[in-house]
Amino acid sequence: MKQFIQGIIDNNQYQATHLLQILRQIQSHYHYIPEDAIGQLASLLSIPRTQIIGVVEFYSFFHLSPRGQYELLISDSITDHMLGSKDLLAYLAGKLGVAVGEVSADGLVSLDKTSCTGMCDQGPAGLVNGHALTHLDRAACDKIAELVKQQKPLEQWPGELFQVDDNILKSGLLLNQPLEQGAALRTVFRRGIKETLAEINQSGLRGRGGAGFKTASKWQFCAEEAETQRYVVCNADEGEPGTFKDRVLLNTYADQVFEGMTVCAAIIGAKQGFVYLRGEYLHLYDKLQNMLAQRRQNGLLGNDILGEGLDFDIEICLGAGAYICGEESALIESLEGKAGIPRNRPPYPVTQGYLGKPTVVNNVETFMAAAAIAVNGGDWFARIGTEKSNGSKILSISGDCARPGIYEYPFGTTIQTILNDCGAENVQGVQVGGPSGTFISNQEFGRKLAFEDLATGGSFIIFNTSRNILDMVHNFAHFFAHESCGFCTPCRVGTSLLQKQLDKIVEGHGSAGDVVALEELCQLVKNYSHCGLGQTAANPILTTLERYPDLYQNKLKEISYEPGFDLDAALETARRMANRDDAGAHLAQIEVNEHE
């Protein structure tokens, strides 16, 4: 082991900022992070062992105790549930002979659930040793169980298990005209750096991650900083359940995304860029590395790009299973090899980002759009869309529709148009922008895709009338509790309390006052949380409570108070100790009214 770890550390130049990448390799080799490895890393990287353990225990894909040689994870996204993943998980557990959350006795296989893997258009989906599995069904599970039993190396598993399709079903402004390699950079050098920033400003481009900050302003603020060491970061930690458009953009339009990053580097004066790629997209890693190598060969990355004196290169860093790292300051912490805990702001990343230096963080789609704007000009982009939302938006459409996949629309398009295009019928409602976004009912399909109406990072999940909305809310509440980083009290405790309070109501233990208490708690978590995760974690409850109050009220019992715990179950230990199970050893949850 010593030699193996020494090799990894050598390859990573003893950089503690590479801790996540180092731990990924160790986890992948040993299927956990062994105690001896922690000690060795601490001494080689000159960091306290507590820092390493802190990182291991923060990220879902790292473990202090061994997982199976085949680590199987099934996506717990609501979109996968809708495709039957719950039954499939139980089936797979039976086939493999291992309980969910456990490792088989022989250490061969482990099985668990994981947050949305970004394959909502081709689920039920999962991961095996980090590699994406799609279109899972019982036949595929049988095959997987057999391959595991035979201990077949992953390289020998049939390719169709790992088949990932783009499913681009509607192209617009950006997807219709992919750029030729180098076109944007050549235009920038011909037109001038300042002039290009002016074009991006003119385009009105706003951040595509969902928050919608004006891209040109962000780049300009960064460029104006006194500190000259600056960084460009591409946020490819697409973790919002129901979104998968960045997966497609990086599979098919990556060159244009890299070009957008390089344009940004030219404008802000950065020498180093990073793509923070979510761990679930490991399948894209080699392809992206090859593309970077090709760009270097073609003089589009590295020293003296296109002979114009620009030095810039891009490194790809993989995440390790933490939704919070989509938050830009948490992403930067993660890039620095730490737990993804959002920073206090100010200072903002444009003034103090990666290693405390000015940093631009933008979404994949933003860089792709910026490259196109650099070539086609600001007006080309600005003539499309609405007054406050210029250009187009790329959507990831999943859930109850005939044709899930990638759709690009001009801002201002109505929800009804989108539903018609993807073949959605008997629609009850749509979750726009993922769990952190808004649920709209079928009375609101005239609403528009736009920052001023329905803002979205791209997630668009459709629910037909056969679905129980509370199942969705329940799934999202558990998602946020699972993904809360735990830094601040309102989110750490609040998301768990929301989950408990919602479960109480959904499971039929709620009584008068419980819905009011739920709503109060929602407001507390929303108003006091440290970052966007906590501030939006209550949205699924709030937006559905607003639209379907009866759905919640109907679950309540007609008594004034229902204890939050099971009285009878609480007596179980006492019964076991007293060795009795007669009627007298049991308690009713509430006093039974004899007149009823």
Added chain:
Amino acid sequence: MSKTITIDGKIIPFEDGQTIMDAAMAAGVYIPHLCHQPEFTPHGSCKLCTVNVNGRNCSACTFPALEGQDILNETEELIEDRKKITQMLFVEGNHFCPSCEKTGNCQLQAVAYHLNMLDNHFPLFYPDREVDASHAEVMIDHNRCIFCTLCVRASHEKDGKDVFAISGRGIHKHLIVNAKSGLLKDTDIDASDQAVHICPTGALLVKRTGYQVPIGERIYDHKQIDQVALAASGSRPVAALPPSMAVGTENIKHGE
């Protein structure tokens, strides 16, 4: 002329580089807090010091004071919500004040009294947490840890060690120590370390000192936490309102 901010209608001077908390404390205005201690890098995690700055909620301990800020501190809503955040801290751990040797010296308890917290409001989590009594002089009762990171910061910033860290995610957060065994006895901690004495609750204790000061004669037995905090920060203490009256700007305005 010095720069000023306004807190609950009161004009307060500040210097560049000060946070809202710094300026408030220096002027004798108490903002409830637990994870903050003036001599350590602000953390901003407990969220008790949330104030409303020009309509937006911010943590006073991390947010810089800036000219023109109109800040609300003692509004009915903020006091009520701070109480709920304190209740969250109580229910996520196991805090049994009557049997805790820190009672009367505990900032969590004192803040709860200050905010007029009379019950837990939320269901208790009853987490399964351990006690590390392995060390000869210092012990950790994980049941009482609120993840304020003051011991982490004190050990790193003042003691020049890294005895403590917070590990885990979300509700599974927990305090860990820098030893292969995971036990305090195998760390380089010393009972005289600042980290040992900074804990706002009874999570970190020096052994055999618990009852040297009898209950009834402890820090918060006769003084409110606001008086104690302001006195400790060297600011000029203002006449503190009893908590029952500290319910919003109305009282403050009438009191002036």
